Amino acid sequence: MSFLKKLRIFFTNTDNKPKVDLSVELYTQLKPFRFPLIAVVVMMLVGALGYMVTSDFSLIDGIYQAGMTFTTLGYTEVAHISTAGRFFTIAYVLMAYVTFMFCAGLVIEILKKGELVRILKERKMLYRIARLKNHFVICYHNEFTKELAKQFKESYTPFVIVDNKEDFLEVAEQEKYPYFIKCAPHTELAFLKTCLASAKGVITLSQNSADNIAIIASVRLYEKEIKRISPYSIITIADTNDSAERLKKLGANTVILATKIAAQRLSAVSLRPDMENLLEQYLYKKDKSIDIEEIKVPDESWIRFRRLKDVQLRNLANVSIVGIKDINNNFLPMPKGDAVISTGAKLLVIGTPESITEVKKIVKNKQEPEYFENKN
Numbered sequence: 010m011s012f013l014k015k016l017r018i019f020f021t022n023t024d025n026k027p028k029v030d031l032s033v034e035l036y037t038q039l040k041p042f043r044f045p046l047i048a049v050v051v052m053m054l055v056g057a058l059g060y061m062v063t064s065d066f067s068l069i070d071g072i073y074q075a076g077m078t079f080t081t082l083g084y085t086e087v088a089h090i091s092t093a094g095r096f097f098t099i100a101y102v103l104m105a106y107v108t109f110m111f112c113a114g115l116v117i118e119i120l121k122k123g124e125l126v127r128i129l130k131e132r133k134m135l136y137r138i139a140r141l142k143n144h145f146v147i148c149y150h151n152e153f154t155k156e157l158a159k160q161f162k163e164s165y166t167p168f169v170i171v172d173n174k175e176d177f178l179e180v181a182e183q184e185k186y187p188y189f190i191k192c193a194p195h196t197e198l199a200f201l202k203t204c205l206a207s208a209k210g211v212i213t214l215s216q217n218s219a220d221n222i223a224i225i226a227s228v229r230l231y232e233k234e235i236k237r238i239s240p241y242s243i244i245t246i247a248d249t250n251d252s253a254e255r256l257k258k259l260g261a262n263t264v265i266l267a268t269k270i271a272a273q274r275l276s277a278v279s280l281r282p283d284m285e286n287l288l289e290q291y292l293y294k295k296d297k298s299i300d301i302e303e304i305k306v307p308d309e310s311w312i313r314f315r316r317l318k319d320v321q322l323r324n325l326a327n328v329s330i331v332g333i334k335d336i337n338n339n340f341l342p343m344p345k346g347d348a349v350i351s352t353g354a355k356l357l358v359i360g361t362p363e364s365i366t367e368v369k370k371i372v373k374n375k376q377e378p379e380y381f382e383n384k385n
Contacts, residue, residue, distance in 0.1 A: 038119070052104065059071075064088065144167035205231065246267055299360070301331070325367075332344070
């Protein structure tokens with residue numbers, strides 16, 4: 010396929026075009042520019058005709074002389090200007106000055122409102138959003154949204170933030186969000202602008218439960234209207250268990266209780282600091298993959314009948330043992346260093362896939378690693 014054909018397909022592909030056309034709003038903002046353009050053309054015609062009549066200029070010379078006079082360039086006279094032509098030039102310069110100042114003021118006033126610039130930026134943003142697939146639409150902007158956006162950017166997860174606050178556009182630019190739209194999140198217009206039809210799911214983070222309920226109901230109705238095959242994944246937040254249950258009944262797939270999660274982490278820090286350090290090491294860090302697997306200890310393994318702290322798997326392979334299951338399936342969560350690894354035990358290991366693979370090799374060995382031999 011030739012380059013021109015590919016280029017034509019790219020610009021004519023309706024899948025990459027936004028569902029909302031802002032041409033009407035754009036043309037409305039451009040209407041006031043018609044008068045300055047017409048005024049410039051009229052002044053050029055008046056100047057050209059004036060020089061043709063007063064100084065017997067040709068049409069081209071008249072247009073050229075009128076252009077230099079109107080723009081106050083004044084390089085030279087293209088031909089001898091008669092006395093009448095000089096009086097005409099004085100009058101023409103005054104008219105040109107008044108026209109220029111009026112048109113400049115009109116243009117500055119239009120640009121000062123910022124509506125034209127806003128429409129042009131939004132139009133560009135809509136074309137960028139139209140190219141997204143399997144993205145998340147985040148409704149309402151607050152502190153939860155800021156933290157979620159950081160996590161999504163670090164994991165390269167596409168997302169679009171939509172809100173209708175007055176200062177949302179300025180805040181979104183300050184936070185350097187890649188995709189954002191100012192619109193009422195629960196409306197069909199917002200769904201079209203954010204390309205919800207091609208999105209993976211919706212995350213609504215309003216502090217007001219009524220706003221979240223409106224989003225959930227609107228998304229489920231929109232889902233039926235477009236006859237979507239796979240349902241949207243809707244995630245939201247709540248303050249109480251009753252609110253969470255109500256949101257789930259309305260159609261939310263996942264409801265996060267922020268206070269409950271905070272309490273769980275506080276409990277982990279207070280009662281199980283090792284578990285919290287483990288989560289900080291693997292789960293909350295950027296570019297860290299985490300895996301958990303159950304590893305059976307062979308009968309000939311060198312770690313049998315040894316205490317967990319003597320095996321030192323964390324030093325050998327940078328993993329953590331979060332549980333031990335004995336031959337009778339008795340499970341010991343978060344074992345202490347004095348826990349003994351018995352025959353037929355199974356270790357619940359958490360770490361990166363590479364470190365777990367290394368642990369399997371260590372556990373299968375019949376002899377102690379060189380680390381212990383050198384230590385002894």
